Each structure stands twice: as C-alpha cells, then as structure tokens.
Amino acid sequence: MGIVSRGFSGRRRTTDPDLPPGQYLTEDFPVLSAGPTPHVTTDRWEFTITTEAGERYRWDWAGLHELPVQRFTTDLHCVTKWSKLGTAWEGVSLDDLFADVETAAEYALVHSYGGYTTNLPLGDLLDGQAWIALRYDGDDLTPPHGGPARLLVPHLYLWKSAKWVRGIQLLHDDEPGFWETAGYHDYGDPWREQRYWGD
Ligand SMILES: Nc1nc2c(c(=O)[nH]1)N[C@H]1C(S)=C(S)[C@@H](COP(=O)(O)O)O[C@H]1N2
Ligand SMILES: [Mo]
Helix, strand or coil, rough: CCCCCCCCCCCCCCCCCEEEEEEEECCCCCCCCCCCCCCCCCCEEEEECCCCCEEEEEHHHHHHHCCCCCEEEEEEECCCEEEEEEEEEEEEEHHHCCCCCCCCCEEEEEEEECCEEEEEHHHCCCCCCCCCEEEEEEECCCCCHCCCEEEECCCCCCHCCCCCCCEEEEEEECCCCHHHHEECCCCHHHHHHHCCCCC
C-alpha cells in the first residue's frame, strides 16, 4: 500500500522551479569552510585586482565604500546539494571595481585571506553577475560566512563565492583553484549539474 501524502506537506519542495537538478531546499544557512576562519579586521583589509600585465588596482576598506553599495536578492546553490532561495545581500558590484581596469585576460583566479582560491572566466564576474558582499540579511557579514567581505557569484555553485576575499588575479590561461584542483568542475553551473570533472 502506498502512503498518500499529497496535500499534507504543502508545496512540493523538490520540484520548485527555482531549484536546480539534484538540489534540496533549506531554510538554514550552513557554514562550509575548508579550513579555520581567518579573522580579518577592516583596518587591515585590502582588495586587489592584478592584471595579466602585473598592474595592480587596490582598495582599502574606506576606498571600497566610496563605490556604490547595491542591494540584491538571490538564490544560493551549494554543490553539497542544499539551496537557499531569496537571500538578501548588500555589496559592491564587480562591474564598479573593474570599471577602470585595463585587461585582455579571459580568466580570473580569486584569492582569499587564509589561502583559499577558486577560478572562473572573467566574464562571469561582470555584467551584474558578481559582488563583493558586505552585508547579509540586514547585518554585517559574520566571519564564518566570509566577513568582512566575500565574493558572491550566485549563478555558479557556491564554492566559487570565495569568503574573506583578498584579490583577483587576471590570467590569459585558466588555472584551477582549491576545489577545482581536487576534482570539482572547472565551471560549476548548478543548472547543468556541473559538480565534478566530467559532469
Ligand atoms: N575562503 C573560502 N571561501 C569559501 C570556502 C572556503 O572553504 N574558504 N568554501 C566554499 C564553499 S564549498 C561553499 S559551499 C561556500 C559556503 O559559504 P557559507 O559558509 O557562507 O555557507 O563558501 C565557499 N567559499
Ligand atoms: Mo560548497
């Protein structure tokens, strides 16, 4: 005998149209870090973009705040299969940080305080697709979630959203980061379920 649960649990949480294949919804905000949480104070914080020609563009905490801070709402998809929909953030668009950067590079390697790295095509950081996030759900970003500032690239699996972001290195040739070297997919599109090499 089958157990009829139709109408019992409300909306069918595994068929939400905003849920990529293989993902489930969570209301929590899990913390996933490959190592200890680095404690970066805003008086020491800096963010750099280094071009393929070795040119450096640098922002300290005050300089970052001279750029417009955008509010945005987005969905998060972790490769460990949880998704969290409709999360509210504030941050600086990468478009504003790249406005004066002269580059012909196609790839970016993102570096974090603590040594984490992740790679992606430069194009995926532009055109309103990525931010340096400073606030989550109305509060300053906590250190476990990447505070004081993290990258957020929500159209890719969340491992691409480097916490405690420190800089972006622009490269002509793609170079794998921490999880990409360990067998995760080079690009990581949740809608194409690109979790691991060969997916
Ligand atoms: N610096 C750094 N950034 C990181 C990670 C990490 O270990 N170190 N983990 C990544 C992974 S695998 C995920 S799923 C998300 C988790 O973000 P959260 O802890 O805020 O949920 O951060 C990503 N960014
Ligand atoms: Mo993850």
